Amino acid sequence: MAMAALRREGRRFATPLLSSPIRSSLISHSQEQAPNGVRSISTQVVRNRMKSVKNIQKITKAMKMVAASKLRAIQTRAENSRGLWQPFTALLGDSPSVNVKKSVIVTVSSDKGLCGGINSTSVKISRILHKLSSGPEKETKYVILGEKAKAQLIRDSKDDISLSITELQKNPLNYSQVSVLADDILKNVEFDALRIVFNKFHSVVQFMPTVSTVLSPEIVEREAEAGGKLGELDSYEIEGAETKGEVLQNLAEFQFSCILFNGVLENACSEQGARMSAMDSSSRNAGDMLDRLTLTYNRTRQASITTELIEIISGASALEG
Amino acid sequence: MFRRATTLLRRPLMGATSRRFSTDLPAAAVEDSSFVEAWKKVSPNVDPPKTPLAYMKPRPATPSSLPSKLTVNFVLPYASELSAKEVDMVIVPATTGQMGVLPGHVATIAELKPGVLSVHEGNDVTKYFVSSGFAFIHANSVADIIAVEAVPVDRIDANLVQKGLQDFTQKLNSATTDLEKAEAQIGVDVHSALNSALTG
Numbered sequence: 001m002a003m004a005a006l007r008r009e010g011r012r013f014a015t016p017l018l019s020s021p022i023r024s025s026l027i028s029h030s031q032e033q034a035p036n037g038v039r040s041i042s043t044q045v046v047r048n049r050m051k052s053v054k055n056i057q058k059i060t061k062a063m064k065m066v067a068a069s070k071l072r073a074i075q076t077r078a079e080n081s082r083g084l085w086q087p088f089t090a091l092l093g094d095s096p097s098v099n100v101k102k103s104v105i106v107t108v109s110s111d112k113g114l115c116g117g118i119n120s121t122s123v124k125i126s127r128i129l130h131k132l133s134s135g136p137e138k139e140t141k142y143v144i145l146g147e148k149a150k151a152q153l154i155r156d157s158k159d160d161i162s163l164s165i166t167e168l169q170k171n172p173l174n175y176s177q178v179s180v181l182a183d184d185i186l187k188n189v190e191f192d193a194l195r196i197v198f199n200k201f202h203s204v205v206q207f208m209p210t211v212s213t214v215l216s217p218e219i220v221e222r223e224a225e226a227g228g229k230l231g232e233l234d235s236y237e238i239e240g241a242e243t244k245g246e247v248l249q250n251l252a253e254f255q256f257s258c259i260l261f262n263g264v265l266e267n268a269c270s271e272q273g274a275r276m277s278a279m280d281s282s283s284r285n286a287g288d289m290l291d292r293l294t295l296t297y298n299r300t301r302q303a304s305i306t307t308e309l310i311e312i313i314s315g316a317s318a319l320e321g
Numbered sequence: 322m323f324r325r326a327t328t329l330l331r332r333p334l335m336g337a338t339s340r341r342f343s344t345d346l347p348a349a350a351v352e353d354s355s356f357v358e359a360w361k362k363v364s365p366n367v368d369p370p371k372t373p374l375a376y377m378k379p380r381p382a383t384p385s386s387l388p389s390k391l392t393v394n395f396v397l398p399y400a401s402e403l404s405a406k407e408v409d410m411v412i413v414p415a416t417t418g419q420m421g422v423l424p425g426h427v428a429t430i431a432e433l434k435p436g437v438l439s440v441h442e443g444n445d446v447t448k449y450f451v452s453s454g455f456a457f458i459h460a461n462s463v464a465d466i467i468a469v470e471a472v473p474v475d476r477i478d479a480n481l482v483q484k485g486l487q488d489f490t491q492k493l494n495s496a497t498t499d500l501e502k503a504e505a506q507i508g509v510d511v512h513s514a515l516n517s518a519l520t521g
Contacts (some may be wrong), residue, residue: 081399086377087394087465091430091457094374097356128364175398175469200371209370232428235460240416240432249433254455258467259373259400 043304046297050290057286063114064279067126069227071204071272077173078201078269081262087256091236092220093229096213103140104131104162106185106260108198108267109149111166116274118199118207118267119148125209126153126197130160133195145264162189169268175261182257192219194256198263199270207270212263214256217248267280309319367489383461387425393440395449395466402449402471403440410441411464413456414514420456422464429458435514437474437521438466448474450518452511479519 126142126149142157144150144164150156153161159241163185168262171177185194194214199207215223221244223230240247353372359368390407412421414436420429433454440447454468489508496502 077399080400082376083394083396084398084467085373087375087396087455087457087467089377090380090459090463090465094372096353096372097359124367125370128360132359132363187493188486197370200376210372211370212373236428236457237428238430239420240430247430250432251430251455254467258398307513312340 032135043297043300046293046300050293050297053286053290053293057283057290060283060286064276064283067272067279068278069275071269072273074173074265074269075176075201078262078265081265084258085255085262088258092215092233092255094213095197095215095229096211096222098193098213098215098223100133100194100215100219101138101187102190103138104143104189104191104194105129105133105140106143106194106196107145107149107153108196108260109144109146110267111147111169112271113148114275116269116278118270118274119146120152121207121209122197122199122267123152124147125211127157129195129197129211130157133193136141141189143189152298153294168264173261173264173268174197178261178264179257182253185260186253187257192216196259196263199224200266201269201273204273207274210263210266212259214252217245217252220248220252222244223299279282362415373470378395380459380463381461387465388462389424390462391422391424391426392463393439393466394463395438395468395469406440406442408440408442411466412437412439412441413464413466414438414451415456422456422458424462426458426462426464428460429456430457431458433466433468435511437518438468438471450474450477450515458473474518477515477519482519486516 086151105126107122109122113119130140130142141162142153142160142161142164143162143166144153145166147166150161150164150166165181165184168181193216196212196214198212200210202208220230220233224233238244238247240250353374355376356372357369391410393403393406393408393411394401395403395406395450410421410423412419414420414430414434415431417431418433420431421476433451433456435452436450438449438451440449449468450469450473451466451468456467457465459465486509489505489512493502493505493509496505
């Protein structure tokens with residue numbers, strides 16, 4: 001009975017112009033939602049909507065699963081790489097406020113979207129850093145890793161981008177790959193200070209925008225002579241190559257590759273975490289939407305059945321009377 | 322008014338547990354104050370980003386008396402092999418020669434070459450073969466060793482080392498360009514270091 005009513009309902013939707021305006025005004029409550037001249041809203045539309053929402057929910061659930069399994073793999077690697085930068089920070093300290101002429105901002109982002117706000121966070125931080133470190137006689141450039149930050153930064157600071165590298169995560173990240181990348185960056189840009197912007201993984205739902213600073217060997221020497229945070233460096237005996245500058249050069253390059261390696265891993269880890277939570281909340285949203293749509297659908301169906309019944313009964317009673 | 326008093330009282334206790342899901346605890350907030358100030362001036366609405374110092378455990382100060390043990394951090398890109406381990410002595414393969422590090426060693430920065438890193442702890446000696454890297458010895462008897470690759474010496478296959486050595490020697494002889502020659506030379510150096518690590 002219900003199915004028959006539905007089928008009729010569908011047919012009526014196909015010929016909305018046939019229903020008379022006088023009749024439709026009688027059923028005012030379903031009139032509110034329906035387009036002009038239609039007695040009640042079609043269940044067909046709602047059914048299609050429900051189907052698409054269900055499909056979206058399936059997709060987001062699958063994406064969440066994928067992100068969760070990728071996260072587990074990359075999280076251990078990111079955590080294991082955390083020891084790598086600490087000796088450098090212990091030795092050279094960290095001086096984000098250093099005043100240099102040529103700064104290069106290395107923005108680490110992801111290639112794929114649908115991962116919450118991590119890419120816009122790193123872009124926002126990079127923009128402010130750019131503003132912070134630019135001034136008269138100062139030059140600040142961007143080096144961009146990842147498609148998403150490139151898309152955002154190319155809009156307003158196209159001239160400041162000196163290098164952009166994408167498809168970093170096609171293969172699982174390893175140190176040799178990242179050090180080749182670091183070498184590429186070092187060869188192609190001139191810098192006094194490199195500022196690496198990435199999102200450090202804290203937990204699945206939390207990531208910390210972080211800035212690591214790598215100084216060029218000349219600046220390290222200048223700062224060490226000036227005292228301050230790097231003043232202790234002069235007390236170290238340097239063994240290895242002939243000159244101190246050579247060792248510092250090697251040290252700075254090695255430091256950059258190590259910090260970049262950790263940064264890229266942390267960012268990839270935050271990306272998966274953010275994607276997981278974003279996909280979790282969107283599947284939950286899809287579920288809520290589905291509930292609401294089901295309610296509307298059932299209500300409409302019931303309303304149309306009631307209308308049919310009233311019509312039949314009133315028709316029968318008119319014949320009788 | 323006092324309805325929230327219990328929650329307020331409980332909060333300091335909760336602080337320790339609510340962090341359970343995070344993977345490493347940030348140490349006491351260490352900020353570069355001039356950086357934070359400059360940041361606030363440019364963008365008052367956005368929180369300044371963290372700097373690596375915020376995640377570092379503060380290192381101990383230089384003690385006045387000579388400590389009996391050396392604290393070693395030995396890290397690789399994919400693992401922390403030793404983390405703040407107290408040992409008696411380490412011998413690192415610096416480019417200038419093997420360098421023994423005891424507690425109270427003078428502060429040094431040394432580049433490493435392929436060779437054997439040995440960690441002496443009482444009567445136990447752990448030997449690693451490291452490819453390259455850096456060693457920082459701080460004045461507070463803390464040694465940081467960073468290597469690109471390291472394996473325990475007992476896991477090296479002697480036959481493969483011999484074979485690799487032969488291969489690279491052959492390559493060195495037949496190399497024509499400078500790049501090929503340099504690559505083969507590196508291979509020969511690493512394999513002969515491996516060989517001497519196994520035999521010596």
